Amino acid sequence: MTFFEKQTDPTTPMHWYGNMQADYLYLSGVAGDKFFKHIIKNDTFLATKCPKCNKTFFPPRIYCEDCFLEIPHSDWIEIPAKGKVELFTIATVDTYGIKLEKPKVVCMINIDETDGTLLGIIKTDDLEEEFRGIHVEAVFKSKNKREGTLKDILYFKKIE
Amino acid sequence: MLKETQSYPKYAPGTYVSNKDIINKNITYTWWEPEVQYSWSLGPAYSRFLQELKEGRIIGRTCKKCNRVLIPPRMFCEYCYRPTDDWIYLKDTGTIETYSISYLDPNAQRIKDPILIGVISIDGASPQHGIMHYFGEMKPNEIFIGMKVKAIWKPKKERTGSITDIKYFIPIKGGEKI
Numbered sequence: 110m111t112f113f114e115k116q117t118d119p120t121t122p123m124h125w126y127g128n129m130q131a132d133y134l135y136l137s138g139v140a141g142d143k144f145f146k147h148i149i150k151n152d153t154f155l156a157t158k159c160p161k162c163n164k165t166f167f168p169p170r171i172y173c174e175d176c177f178l179e180i181p182h183s184d185w186i187e188i189p190a191k192g193k194v195e196l197f198t199i200a201t202v203d204t205y206g207i208k209l210e211k212p213k214v215v216c217m218i219n220i221d222e223t224d225g226t227l228l229g230i231i232k233t234d235d236l237e238e239e240f241r242g243i244h245v246e247a248v249f250k251s252k253n254k255r256e257g258t259l260k261d262i263l264y265f266k267k268i269e
Numbered sequence: 270m271l272k273e274t275q276s277y278p279k280y281a282p283g284t285y286v287s288n289k290d291i292i293n294k295n296i297t298y299t300w301w302e303p304e305v306q307y308s309w310s311l312g313p314a315y316s317r318f319l320q321e322l323k324e325g326r327i328i329g330r331t332c333k334k335c336n337r338v339l340i341p342p343r344m345f346c347e348y349c350y351r352p353t354d355d356w357i358y359l360k361d362t363g364t365i366e367t368y369s370i371s372y373l374d375p376n377a378q379r380i381k382d383p384i385l386i387g388v389i390s391i392d393g394a395s396p397q398h399g400i401m402h403y404f405g406e407m408k409p410n411e412i413f414i415g416m417k418v419k420a421i422w423k424p425k426k427e428r429t430g431s432i433t434d435i436k437y438f439i440p441i442k443g444g445e446k447i
Contacts (some may be wrong), residue, residue, distance in 0.1 A: 123316040123430065129305035137297045139284050147298040257297035 139259075140169045143185070145257035151187075152249050156223045158184045167225025190247035191268065192218035193225060197240040212236060218245060218265065234266040244268050307387050314342040317356070323430040327359045329394050340394040361420035362441065363389040366399055370409045383409050388420060389438055405437035417441040 137145055140157070147155045157180045158167045159173035166173075171180055183265070197216035202208055216232040231245060245265035255261040287303050311319065314330060315412060318341055321328040330342035334349040346353050368387030374380050385404035390397055404412060405421065418438035426433040 122313055123311045123319055125309040125311055127307055127309070129307065130302075131305050132300065132302035134291070135299045136286060136291075137299075142296050154370075258299055 118145040118201045140171045144169050145261075147187075147250070148261050149255045149257050150252070152190060152219065152247075154188050154190050154247075156186055156188050156220075156225065158186055160184055164227070165222035167220045167227070186222075187242055188220065188222045190220075190249075190262075192220040192227070192243060192245060192265075194240050194243050195219050197231070199236060214240060216240060216245075216265070229262065241257070286376050291340050310331045312344070314344045318342050319430040319432075321358075322432065322434045323428045325361075325425065325428075325434075327361055327391060327420075329359050329391070329398075331355045331357050338394040338398065340391045340398050341400060351369070357393070359393040361391075361422070361435070363391045363399060363418055363438070365404075365412070365414055365418060366390045366397060367414065368404065370411055370412070385409065385412060387412075402430070402432070402435060403437040406439040411440070 115166075134220050136142075147153075154167065155169050157169040157171065158164070159166070159176055159180060160177060161168060161176045161178050162173065164173065164175060165186070166180075169185065172178070173180060195217045197214055198213050200209065200213045214236070216229060216231055218229050219226050229245070229247070231240060233240075244267070246268045247262050248264055248266055249255065250261050250263055266269050286296060291298060307318040318328055321400060327340065328342060329338045329340040330344070330353045331338050332346040332349060332351070333354045334351060335346060337346070337348070338359070339346070339353065340359060342353075342356070344353055345351075366388040368385065371384045371386060372380060374384065385407065386401070388399050388401050402420075404418065417440065419441050420434045420438055422428075423434050423436055
């Protein structure tokens with residue numbers, strides 16, 4: 110076999126398979142820690158309100174990004190886990206590119222009483238529906254199974 | 270992350286977290302291990318090399334212009350800028366070209382019994398042409414550059430077509446037939 114010989118069988122050259130280790134640990138931070146610990150025990154969200162410009166941050170931040178002001182503890186507010194759908198997409202494949210049996214509705218929800226948004230999944234049977242502008246409510250896991258991550262929110266459901 | 274006994278530097282104000290906080294789950298966090306799989310195409314030369322290792326043979330490649338015997342085999346001579354010519358079977362013996370005594374394992378943990386590792390110039394190939402491998406059945410103080418070694422192969426059933434089909438290289442004793 111020389112360099113100029115044509116290879117017609119693509120299985121002749123071997124392939125070497127391997128896995129790269131790339132695990133990571135992402136800490137929630139001061140504001141995120143307070144937020145997720147609140148989710149474990151309650152069915153509501155937390156947000157922070159800047160006392161100077163009145164902007165409401167969701168997910169909560171401890172510094173106002175406009176005024177560079179540290180938000181005091183008294184300006185943490187409890188808000189209902191409800192919102193309005195800003196935009197949505199219908200996913201037919203999962204993260205590995207495998208076709209889903211049932212398509213998922215992934216949407217961006219503007220949380221009520223705040224200026225922030227959250228990504229979520231709407232549980233529905235009717236995919237032809239117009240999702241933009243509808244009001245949704247978060248459905249949490251049962252309280253003893255919550256771990257303090259965003260996965261504690263199972264899905265969002267439509268409310269009138 | 271800071272240990273419990275470590276004090277916090279005054280010049281860096283903030284909220285500190287110790288390893289214990291994470292282990293005891295005093296704080297919330299996300300841990301994830303992404304699946305990062307790769308497939309490296311070996312090409313004709315390495316494919317043949319690994320297939321021959323599975324059979325218990327070491328194979329090289331010759332270049333007629335510069336009269337070199339290349340190990341590991343390559344389909345192109347980087348000295349002459351021309352394709353190499355022939356396959357050649359080589360012995361599974363060689364000479365230690367360079368070595369290292371490692372008291373760290375692949376995960377950088379300290380170990381008591383060191384790992385002996387180095388480059389072996391394979392007999393029959395051009396000088397300083399060889400492969401990197403483990404050394405076994407010798408003490409760390411016995412190893413030296415220029416030591417004659419031979420390969421210890423895995424049993425045929427356990428071979429997978431990998432460089433680890435050779436377990437390690439052991440020293441050749443005087444008068445031994447190779």
